[in-house]
Amino acid sequence: MTDISVAVLGATGYTGAELIRLIGEHPHFRIRRLAAHSQAGKRAGQALPGLGGDLADMELMPADAPWPDDVQLVFTALPHGAAAGSVRRALEAGCRVVDLSADFRHQSAENYKAAYGADHPHPELLPEAVFGLAELAREQVATSRLTANPGCYPTSVLLPLVPLLRAGVLDAERIIVDSKSGTSGAGRSAKTELLYCEINEGVRAYGLPRHRHAWEMEEWARAFSGVEARIQFVPHILPMTRGMLSTLHLSGRDPGRWREILHAAYATEPFVRMLAEGELPTTKGVAGSNRCDIGVAVTGPDSAVVVSCIDNLIKGAAGQAVQNANIMFGLPETAGLSAIALWP
Numbered sequence: 023m024t025d026i027s028v029a030v031l032g033a034t035g036y037t038g039a040e041l042i043r044l045i046g047e048h049p050h051f052r053i054r055r056l057a058a059h060s061q062a063g064k065r066a067g068q069a070l071p072g073l074g075g076d077l078a079d080m081e082l083m084p085a086d087a088p089w090p091d092d093v094q095l096v097f098t099a100l101p102h103g104a105a106a107g108s109v110r111r112a113l114e115a116g117c118r119v120v121d122l123s124a125d126f127r128h129q130s131a132e133n134y135k136a137a138y139g140a141d142h143p144h145p146e147l148l149p150e151a152v153f154g155l156a157e158l159a160r161e162q163v164a165t166s167r168l169t170a171n172p173g174c175y176p177t178s179v180l181l182p183l184v185p186l187l188r189a190g191v192l193d194a195e196r197i198i199v200d201s202k203s204g205t206s207g208a209g210r211s212a213k214t215e216l217l218y219c220e221i222n223e224g225v226r227a228y229g230l231p232r233h234r235h236a237w238e239m240e241e242w243a244r245a246f247s248g249v250e251a252r253i254q255f256v257p258h259i260l261p262m263t264r265g266m267l268s269t270l271h272l273s274g275r276d277p278g279r280w281r282e283i284l285h286a287a288y289a290t291e292p293f294v295r296m297l298a299e300g301e302l303p304t305t306k307g308v309a310g311s312n313r314c315d316i317g318v319a320v321t322g323p324d325s326a327v328v329v330s331c332i333d334n335l336i337k338g339a340a341g342q343a344v345q346n347a348n349i350m351f352g353l354p355e356t357a358g359l360s361a362i363a364l365w366p
């Protein structure tokens with residue numbers, strides 16, 4: 023198979039840097055264009071200290087500069103709102119796109135506005151966007167021109183939640199999700215609340231009363247399962263660089279069977295691992311890998327907590343984006359992706 027030329031827009035951000043690292047090891051994807059915004063004009067190695075080799079010498083172009091003709095695949099790792107215009111230009115140039123932002127994660131402009139408080143910049147593209155939670159939408163991703171990569175929190179929540187909703191065992195009216203994210207989840211731009219003195223040795227909830235990912239979770243829980251779920255979602259930010267842990271407090275019937283239901287749903291999946299009874303996942307156990315680990319603890323005759331862990335920058339962003347691109351180009355889904363974590 024011939025190589026596939028790739029552009030990464032938003033190359034200087036945390037997810038952009040992860041995309042470059044993963045694509046650098048990919049057997050078929052080759053980077054032809056790296057683009058940035060305020061750092062356009064620099065060499066990539068000046069903006070990204072981890073880069074080496076030829077890529078470090080590549081000039082960072084502005085996101086809206088025309089890209090080389092042979093580019094077939096564009097990853098947009100840009101802030102929501104800014105991504106949609108670049109996505110449209112890429113589609114017009116005949117490329118296929120995996121968008122890591124929230125711009126195409128909702129099924130309607132109304133849903134986008136409810137979550138993000140702004141009019142959608144390109145609502146005409148929403149009908150063709152596929153929500154790329156690969157394990158649950160593989161066939162749709164395979165034929166899509168535009169795949170919307172799910173948010174990190176929704177990935178960590180929907181993977182354990184949807185099979186249980188489909189099985190009809192949950193009280194869908196009372197789902198409480200408590201999530202923790204490493205600081206890279208907030209991106210690389212300077213923010214006072216992310217200064218070392220503000221974040222170090224502390225933990226805090228944020229985004230309440232309703233974080234924007236709550237809309238994404240409820241919308242796709244309904245779309246994938248047909249069940250109207252009400253999710254009370256509380257995210258927290260922690261002084262760790264990467265990692266995400268979501269604890270789902272669930273009630274319903276037969277909680278002793280829930281582990282088995284999840285195991286059956288994901289038994290053949292390369293990137294979802296059900297842990298053995300009595301085991302719970304850790305952020306260290308998935309760091310640097312494209313894996314989601316899930317554990318179940320039965321807490322009563324009609325209740326259990328389900329805990330899931332991902333690396334927010336990999337399965338929650340760049341890794342899942344490469345997984346989706348592999349599916350879109352008919353490549354082995356695992357190409358360029360490791361299921362083995364960086365441990366310790």
Ligand SMILES: NC(=O)c1ccc[n+]([C@@H]2O[C@H](COP(=O)([O-])OP(=O)(O)OC[C@H]3O[C@@H](n4cnc5c(N)ncnc54)[C@H](OP(=O)(O)O)[C@@H]3O)[C@@H](O)[C@H]2O)c1
Pocket residue numbers: 031032033034035036037038057058059060061062085099100101102104122123124172173174206207208209210211334335338339
């Ligand atoms: N961080 C995560 O864990 C995570 C997980 C899932 C999804 N996401 C989503 O992925 C996207 C990228 O996130 P990130 O954490 O990588 O962000 P980030 O670290 O803040 O990086 C943002 C990137 O976009 C560029 N940029 C900023 N403003 C721009 C504009 N107006 N037009 C074009 N480019 C612009 C920046 O370029 P300069 O450096 O040159 O200014 C930088 O390359 C966001 O939509 C985010 O919500 C992030």
